[in-house]
Amino acid sequence: MRYRWSALFCCVAGLLSVFAPPAKAADPKRPPNIVMIISDDQHWGDYGFMGHSTVKTPNLDRLASRSLTFKRGYVPSSLCCPSLATMITGLYPHQHLVTSNDPPMPAKMKKNDPAYQETFQAGREVMNKHLEAVQTLPVMLKNEGYLSLQTGKWWQGNFTRGGFTHGMTKGSRHGDEGLDIGRKTMEPIYNFIAEAKKADKPFMVWYAPMMPHDPHTPPEEILAKYKDKTPSLHQAKYWAMVEWFDQTCGQLVDHIDKQGLGENTIIVYLSDNGWIQNLDNPRYAPKSKQSQYDGGTRTPIMVRWSGRIQPKMSDDLAMSIDIMPTLLAALGKKPTAQMQGLNLLDDAAVKARKTITGECFTHNSQDLNKPEASLRWRWVIDGHLKLILPAKQNEQGGPELYDLAADPHETKNLADSDPRTVERLTKTLDAWWPGKV
The missing domain is CATH 3.40.720.10 (Alkaline Phosphatase, subunit A)
Incomplete structure (x- = not known):
């Protein structure tokens, strides 16, 4: 019952806010x-x-x-x-x-x-x-x-x-x-x-x-x-x-x-x-x-x-x-x-800016003072292309490359069919942070 009253209150408050007087203009110096x-x-x-x-x-x-x-x-x-x-x-x-x-x-x-x-x-x-x-x-x-x-x-x-x-x-x-x-x-x-x-x-x-x-x-x-x-x-x-x-x-x-x-x-x-x-x-x-x-x-x-x-x-x-x-x-x-x-x-x-980078780590740290020891993957998005590289110290497998515009849920790995893009974006990641132990 308390949630019903809470929802009713929020609804009424929302309606009242529509008719409330506008807030005072912000002080540009504050x-x-x-x-x-x-x-x-x-x-x-x-x-x-x-x-x-x-x-x-x-x-x-x-x-x-x-x-x-x-x-x-x-x-x-x-x-x-x-x-x-x-x-x-x-x-x-x-x-x-x-x-x-x-x-x-x-x-x-x-x-x-x-x-x-x-x-x-x-x-x-x-x-x-x-x-x-x-x-x-x-x-x-x-x-x-x-x-x-x-x-x-x-x-x-x-x-x-x-x-x-x-x-x-x-x-x-x-x-x-x-x-x-x-x-x-x-x-x-x-x-x-x-x-x-x-x-x-x-x-x-x-x-x-x-x-x-x-x-x-x-x-x-x-x-x-x-x-x-x-x-x-x-x-x-x-x-x-x-x-x-x-x-x-x-x-x-x-x-x-x-x-x-x-x-x-x-x-x-x-x-x-x-x-x-x-x-x-x-x-x-x-x-x-x-x-x-x-x-x-x-x-x-x-x-x-x-x-x-x-x-x-x-x-x-x-x-x-x-x-x-x-x-x-x-x-x-x-x-x-x-x-x-x-x-x-x-x-x-x-x-x-057309490129962003990221990194994923183990749930429990492997070494609290050496981030590369806990690294699992590095990733980079360039436009709509996304490259994922596994860190050998914690993950197996090869690179993954996706076209996020055509494949937003990352179901089709294009790495084997587009090695040049994999090489180019790998260089981007290495220049950002190599992540090697």
Whole structure:
């Protein structure tokens, strides 16, 4: 019943917002607030605006229509922890050294052995220190007088270690109390925004709920919409999770706008990695999460800044490494020398870039200080051609070459029939990062 009342409230609130007076014009001298919305395990096509015929995402569709939206966005790595670390540093995993979800663990050591936890925590501490050794967005914003809030997924210890001034995660593996956001409450974000407004401070919000990530436990009234749309209950639950997550995004964006903050708040949206639902069990299917394919690495990327950014649907390539340079440019700041991304608001630079690169690593690191030891694949997209190269230290097989325009789900390997392109793009990857042990 509480979900029905919540849905009714959101509907009425949405109608009222249409007739609400417009927000005051943004002060051009005041730094913009920043809100990062990060989906957790969602396929790039599982949105209404991306053409999905079943799943409903009205709030994200509306956000996309009001944003500079890159339909061909990518994360370099299809695994949660390194992907999130890239978003908050603007660096590739091989640069910030957080390549995997977990540290190396002795194969014969049992989880209930006290030595296991001691080894595990020691490894995580190394990973935490790697992130502390580079500039994060909250650290750079703190220097500009910002308050910042962490909610949802966060792997690198207590929220303060990422430079956040406020937060929910105390320091367990990937979120602890932070994982309540979205699934149980949105109040910590609303309270933080109220505190920032009262202090007259610019703010940043990191909204990275464990949604639609499993466990797929959507409200029953949302699940009921999808049960007759597929013979797989697992698929229905995942689709319902996507819609539930969409509802929370709508609540957050609506709250910002109703507080009169819409015109001075940059909202960034993307997913940490992809997901293809296994129809026979709750887990993910091949060619999605943890894989080298678009099902794991592709995501729409949106940037909304009302009155400052012209809404547009773009087919240009974008990456999560571009977020930091984009936000820094909005503050009149330059990216660090290590950052290889672009300012997504620089249309000429974005259109001039035809090639992007990425890297996928083992779930558990093989060596916390040597990223190449954990490398599984490197990949490059040049226009619509995509080359995937396995790393011999962890993977077998040969190169894979796909024409994403004709074959978006990467089913026809063209490597044997086009060796010249394989050779050309291999040189591109080697010039970027050889990845050799």
